Amino acid sequence: MRVSVDPVSRQERKQRTRQALLDAALGLLAERTFAGLSLREVTKRAGIVPTAFYRHFESMDELGIALVEESMRSLRRMLRAARNDPSTYRDIIRASVLTLYEHVRAGEDHFRFLTRERYAGTGPVRRAIDVELRLFSSELAVDLARFEYLREWSTEDLRMMSDLLVTAMLQTVLELVEARPRDAENDAEIVRTAEKRLRLITLGVPNWRSRR
Amino acid sequence: MRVSVDPVSRQERKQRTRQALLDAALGLLAERTFAGLSLREVTKRAGIVPTAFYRHFESMDELGIALVEESMRSLRRMLRAARNDPSTYRDIIRASVLTLYEHVRAGEDHFRFLTRERYAGTGPVRRAIDVELRLFSSELAVDLARFEYLREWSTEDLRMMSDLLVTAMLQTVLELVEARPRDAENDAEIVRTAEKRLRLITLGVPNWRSRR
DNA sequence: CTGTACAGTGAACGTGTGTGCACTGACAAG
DNA sequence: CTTGTCAGTGCACACACGTTCACTGTACAG
Numbered sequence: 001m002r003v004s005v006d007p008v009s010r011q012e013r014k015q016r017t018r019q020a021l022l023d024a025a026l027g028l029l030a031e032r033t034f035a036g037l038s039l040r041e042v043t044k045r046a047g048i049v050p051t052a053f054y055r056h057f058e059s060m061d062e063l064g065i066a067l068v069e070e071s072m073r074s075l076r077r078m079l080r081a082a083r084n085d086p087s088t089y090r091d092i093i094r095a096s097v098l099t100l101y102e103h104v105r106a107g108e109d110h111f112r113f114l115t116r117e118r119y120a121g122t123g124p125v126r127r128a129i130d131v132e133l134r135l136f137s138s139e140l141a142v143d144l145a146r147f148e149y150l151r152e153w154s155t156e157d158l159r160m161m162s163d164l165l166v167t168a169m170l171q172t173v174l175e176l177v178e179a180r181p182r183d184a185e186n187d188a189e190i191v192r193t194a195e196k197r198l199r200l201i202t203l204g205v206p207n208w209r210s211r212r
Numbered sequence: 213m214r215v216s217v218d219p220v221s222r223q224e225r226k227q228r229t230r231q232a233l234l235d236a237a238l239g240l241l242a243e244r245t246f247a248g249l250s251l252r253e254v255t256k257r258a259g260i261v262p263t264a265f266y267r268h269f270e271s272m273d274e275l276g277i278a279l280v281e282e283s284m285r286s287l288r289r290m291l292r293a294a295r296n297d298p299s300t301y302r303d304i305i306r307a308s309v310l311t312l313y314e315h316v317r318a319g320e321d322h323f324r325f326l327t328r329e330r331y332a333g334t335g336p337v338r339r340a341i342d343v344e345l346r347l348f349s350s351e352l353a354v355d356l357a358r359f360e361y362l363r364e365w366s367t368e369d370l371r372m373m374s375d376l377l378v379t380a381m382l383q384t385v386l387e388l389v390e391a392r393p394r395d396a397e398n399d400a401e402i403v404r405t406a407e408k409r410l411r412l413i414t415l416g417v418p419n420w421r422s423r424r
Numbered sequence: 425c426t427g428t429a430c431a432g433t434g435a436a437c438g439t440g441t442g443t444g445c446a447c448t449g450a451c452a453a454g
Numbered sequence: 455c456t457t458g459t460c461a462g463t464g465c466a467c468a469c470a471c472g473t474t475c476a477c478t479g480t481a482c483a484g
Contacts, residue, residue, distance in 0.1 A: 010481050014431065031334050036247045038471065051473075052432045060472095119386065120332035122243050160408045164380065171379050174331065196372045204415030222451055226461065250441065263443075264462045272442095426484085433478070441470075448463075454456085 018056045020046040022067060026109045033120050034064055034113075064117075064125035071110035072132045078103040079139065093198045100169060101191050104176050112177040115170050137162045149205050157208070161201075168197050230268045232258040234279060238321045245332050246276055246325075276329075276337035283322035284344045290315040291351065305410045312381060313403050316388050324389040327382050349374045361417050369420070373413075380409050 024045035028037055039060055043050045057063045081099055082088065088095045104111045118129050141162040144150050150158065172194040179186055220228070236257035240249055251272055255262045269275040293311055294300065300307045316323050330341050353374040356362050362370065384406040391398055 008481095010429095010431085013481090017431075033245055033247050033332050033334075035245050039473095040471065048431090049433055050471095051434085051475090054473085055431055116331050119328050119330070120245055122245075157408065160405055161412065163405075164409050164412065167379065167383050168376065193372055193375075196369065197376050200373065200376065200416045200420060201413060202416070203419040204412045204417075207415040207419075208412060222459095222461085225451095229461075251443090252441065260461085261463055262441095263445090263464085266443085267461055428483085429481095431478105431480095433476105435475090435477105437472105437474075439471080442468100444467085445465085446463105447465100448461105450459105450461095452457105452459085454458100 014056070017046065017048060017052075020048075021053070021056055021063060022070060025063060025067060026113060029113050029116075030109065034060075034067075034117050034125055035121050035123070061124045064123075065128045067113060068117075068125060068128040068132060071107075071114045072136070074103065074107040074110045075114070075136060079136070083143065093195055093202065097172075097191055097194050097198065100172065100194070101176070101187070104173055105187075108177060111173050115174045115177065118170070133166065137166045140166065149208075153208070161205075164201060165198070168194070168201065172197075226268075229258065229260060229264075232260075233265070233268055233275060234282060237275060237279060238325060241325050241328075242321065246272075246279075246329050246337055247333050247335070273336045276335075277340045279325060280329075280337060280340040280344060283319075283326045284348070286315065286319040286322045287326070287348060291348070295355065305407055305414065309384075309403055309406050309410065312384065312406070313388070313399070316385055317399075320389060323385050327386045327389065330382070345378065349378045352378065361420075365420070373417075376413060377410070380406070380413065384409075 021042060024042050025034075025037060028041060028045060037060065039053055040050045042060075042063070043053050057066070078099060081103070082096050085095050085099060114129060114133075117125050118133065120126065137159065141155070141158040144158055144162055145153070150161075153161075172190065175190045175193075176187065179190065233254060236254050237246075237249060240253060240257060249272065251265055252262045254272075254275070255265050269278070290311060293315070294308050297307050297311060326341060326345075329337055330345065332338065349371065353367070353370040356370055356374055357365070362373075365373075384402065387402045387406075388399065391402065
């Protein structure tokens with residue numbers, strides 16, 4: 001097998017069509033639930049014939065899971081950015097919320113997909129999101145453990161807190177992504193509220209005593 | 213036609229069929245999204261012919277909105293119960309969470325419907341839930357304003373907090389309703405975590421200073 | 425240059441869908 | 455007893471769906 005330099009090699013073309021399918025689905029999901037997508041629609045938008053779909057995915061569910069993976073990459077990229085942001089040390093909450101805001105507005109469709117399908121379906125897509133989000137929350141818990149006040153928290157309590165933070169953040173994502181009207185003023189309002197939420201949650205930390 | 217033993221008035225019979233439609237839909241929603249329901253399915257389960265559907269609702273969306281209203285009645289009943297529970301004064305958080313738990317397990321389908329469709333659809337059903345939940349959060353904010361520490365909070369901050377509480381509670385609802393495995397042990401775990409969440413949030417309250 | 429693997433095609437199928445229409449028969453009012 | 459109302463029926467339609475199958479054209483390996 002040869003690794004071709006030619007940009008239109010066979011496998012690359014296939015990869016390109018696959019991506020077109022993913023993009024088509026994601027585009028349609030702007031105004032529909034994943035369960036409400038039809039294979040025919042997606043292929044039509046991707047510019048191929050319905051039956052060719054099966055050359056790339058075994059079923060729509062499989063495409064959905066690929067979409068979850070793609071979307072989670074956005075989320076992790078965000079977490080990484082937040083970790084490496086030097087301004088984090090001055091005001092971690094403000095910095096985190098701003099990072100969230102920028103990433104949401106940049107990869108809107110992915111975030112919308114995740115937040116909507118997180119609750120919507122019953123199928124494999126939902127389960128995949130659930131698993132990935134649990135993992136994500138665990139990573140966040142590890143980060144949290146590094147903070148002064150949180151050093152002695154039980155892992156269970158840390159998990160509780162990171163779950164709470166993730167939920168609050170995803171709630172903000174939803175507000176941003178579903179916002180109407182969509183102007184800078186409204187965005188600022190949402191961001192401000194998000195900050196307050198996190199502020200309130202973290203204010204409780206110094207008073208926390210682990211209990212059984 | 214149906215030969216009924218007990219005499220029932222005409223409108224009462226109609227009301228009964230309407231309710232059968234609502235129940236049928238709610239039942240099917242245990243494992244599907246509202247958008248994924250078909251009119252034919254619902255009528256079949258309700259025991260009438262598809263076309264008779266239109267005697268009761270103009271469209272599935274209209275039925276969905278009726279379902280939202282019905283479900284919100286469960287939610288409000290819960291809030292009222294929480295307000296009138298005398299044990300609330302001893303430990304408001306524990307009392308609230310237990311009230312939530314009992315109501316969720318009692319009217320499971322309604323709660324599942326609300327929490328799922330809150331994010332799922334794009335249609336009128338979702339909008340209806342959004343409006344109702346905003347209203348609900350306002351009511352809660354009014355209740356909050358009566359508390360010692362919260363007396364001087366701005367209405368905006370009160371809203372922020374009640375939204376946070378509602379979101380945390382709905383998250384708990386979701387965990388309960390989607391729980392697997394569904395046993396007493398798992399339930400207890402969920403309830404315990406829910407309590408911790410609220411505990412953490414309220415711990416921040418005494419330290420809060422409203423800021424612009 | 426030849427043969428093959430394979431992405432994409434196009435017609436065909438069976439099924440489930442929402443809705444229009446003319447209908448039936450039980451009830452309630454006159 | 456007569457009559458109008460109306461919840462529920464049964465048939466029909468046009469359409470969109472997922473999936474099958476035999477096919478075509480071309481990039482690549484030998």
